[in-house]
Amino acid sequence: MIFFLITKCYLRDRKGAEKSINDSLQRLNIDHVDLLIFRHVQEEYELEQIFSNNGAMEAFEKAKEDGKIRFIGISRHGIPDVLIKALKQYHFDVLMTGFNFFNRFNFRMLKMF
Secondary structure (H helix, E strand, O other): OOOOOOOEEEEOEEHHHHHHHHHHHHHHHHOOEEEEOOOOOOOHHHHHHHHHEEEEHHHHHHHHOOOOOOEEEEOOOOOHHHHHHHHHHOOOOOOEEEOOOOOHHHHHHHHOO
């Protein structure tokens, strides 16, 4: 049996993200996860915090370098503007978002459909 283990982090600062990563590994009694996702990044200011000095991205990259995580992802719900901006700043391994048929009615300004 093969498992692909994923966990998420909602903290945006380096110190908090480091603690979250280490706490997850300790609770799961493992030395690494396959994928760590920046959870529910809804606003641009959150993205700015993640990429700032002492932002959570520093903790994610260090964890990847140390072998604690294999891949880095990001998630958001709703209009994809923040995710598009995130993808222009960093090559994420995984992008998690919701797709809904009714978005074509709710978010007409996107002209996606």
